[in-house]
Amino acid sequence: MTCPVIDLAQQLIKRPSVSPDDQGCQELLIQRLQNIGFTIERMPFGDTLNFWAYRGTGETFALAGHTDVVPAGDISQWQTAPFEPTLRDGMLYGRGAADMKGSLAAMVVAAERFVRAYPAHKGRLAFLITSDEEAKATNGTVQVVETLMSRHERLDYCLVGEPSSQQHLGDMIKNGRRGSLTANLTIFGTQGHVAYPQLADNPIHRSLPFLHDLVNTTWDNGNQFFPATSMQIANIQAGTGSNNIIPGKLWMQFNFRFSTELTDAEIRQQVEAMLKKHNLKYELDWWLSGQPFLTCKGALVDAVVDSVTHYCGRTPELSTGGGTSDGRFIARMGAQVVELGPINATIHKTNECVNVADLQALSLIYQRIMEQLIK
Numbered sequence: 001m002t003c004p005v006i007d008l009a010q011q012l013i014k015r016p017s018v019s020p021d022d023q024g025c026q027e028l029l030i031q032r033l034q035n036i037g038f039t040i041e042r043m044p045f046g047d048t049l050n051f052w053a054y055r056g057t058g059e060t061f062a063l064a065g066h067t068d069v070v071p072a073g074d075i076s077q078w079q080t081a082p083f084e085p086t087l088r089d090g091m092l093y094g095r096g097a098a099d100m101k102g103s104l105a106a107m108v109v110a111a112e113r114f115v116r117a118y119p120a121h122k123g124r125l126a127f128l129i130t131s132d133e134e135a136k137a138t139n140g141t142v143q144v145v146e147t148l149m150s151r152h153e154r155l156d157y158c159l160v161g162e163p164s165s166q167q168h169l170g171d172m173i174k175n176g177r178r179g180s181l182t183a184n185l186t187i188f189g190t191q192g193h194v195a196y197p198q199l200a201d202n203p204i205h206r207s208l209p210f211l212h213d214l215v216n217t218t219w220d221n222g223n224q225f226f227p228a229t230s231m232q233i234a235n236i237q238a239g240t241g242s243n244n245i246i247p248g249k250l251w252m253q254f255n256f257r258f259s260t261e262l263t264d265a266e267i268r269q270q271v272e273a274m275l276k277k278h279n280l281k282y283e284l285d286w287w288l289s290g291q292p293f294l295t296c297k298g299a300l301v302d303a304v305v306d307s308v309t310h311y312c313g314r315t316p317e318l319s320t321g322g323g324t325s326d327g328r329f330i331a332r333m334g335a336q337v338v339e340l341g342p343i344n345a346t347i348h349k350t351n352e353c354v355n356v357a358d359l360q361a362l363s364l365i366y367q368r369i370m371e372q373l374i375k
């Protein structure tokens with residue numbers, strides 16, 4: 001007895017598509033979508049394959065995901081070969097089974113069933129697929145989104161198939177993500193002999209009042225959807241290793257995970273004002289890796305909650321926790337964005353696996369969401 005979702009997931013897992021090397025995964029998906037009347041636009045950028053596919057016109061619901069996977073890691077820790085999909089005790093094992101080849105298979109099979117049932121659906125069904133989400137992500141979704149935005153392409157709803165579930169399928173969906181902003185800060189002093197401090201200027205000592213302010217600041221209190229913005233110092237370095245030298249500089253790196261209560265510009269201003277207040281000589285570089293986004297109540301959240309409740313018998317918790325995802329780029333198109341996928345307990349680990357029954361249910365959930373939005 002073969003199941004189309006599991007069969008397609010196995011075909012994808014067999015292709016060792018470690019980022020950004022797609023290994024033919026996208027051609028497999030493209031073939032399936034072409035067979036049911038999708039128009040395909042391949043959008044390669046640099047070393048990364050991407051495609052945009054669509055069927056129908058009007059209000060647009062896109063399914064988004066990635067064909068790339070993280071490396072297998074320590075092969076000796078795998079019970080079966082990572083790129084040899086294996087069914088064992090109701091689970092499908094293999095690198096990418098949960099993140100996110102299982103979701104891709106569930107999406108494509110859902111689209112096939114949806115198109116068969118509603119060949120003249122009233123809205124537009126689309127796919128936005130990349131082969132680099134896990135690594136640099138510079139030639140992936142962000143570039144496709146820029147291309148689509150430059151020609152004013154419409155995108156109303158987007159479902160990202162990232163593994164959002166915790167203990168049970170559908171117990172959690174992501175309706176937003178926090179922003180991520182990193183500061184690389186150098187504070188300058190004057191190097192000298194510890195025995196002659198009057199001839200030197202110790203940047204460690206000078207930094208302490210500033211550091212104290214930095215870690216004791218309440219940036220915001222979060223809101224209904226986001227926890228309070230947090231700042232964490234990730235690295236701090238100063239000193240030559242010698243016990244008799246006052247160092248000439250201190251380098252540190254700190255990262256903000258911020259809510260929609262703040263903008264990255266406000267954070268930058270606040271930090272720079274703090275540095276000035278403490279009269280520090282400094283150099284500061286910022287790296288913004290993602291803006292926060294939030295999809296409040298609306299047609300997409302309603303459709304996802306309804307479909308999960310229908311098939312899983314549980315109401316999903318809406319969460320904005322966790323790291324960043326490609327949802328951050330897609331939200332820039334003004335689309336409502338929600339992430340729903342299988343249980344994430346084994347992602348990026350050895351012996352990555354996904355529950356077979358969950359994957360079949362996920363495909364039915366995706367299909368019901370399509371029906372609710374663009375039937």
Ligand SMILES: [Zn+2]
Binds near residue numbers: 099100133162163
């Ligand atoms: Zn993923």
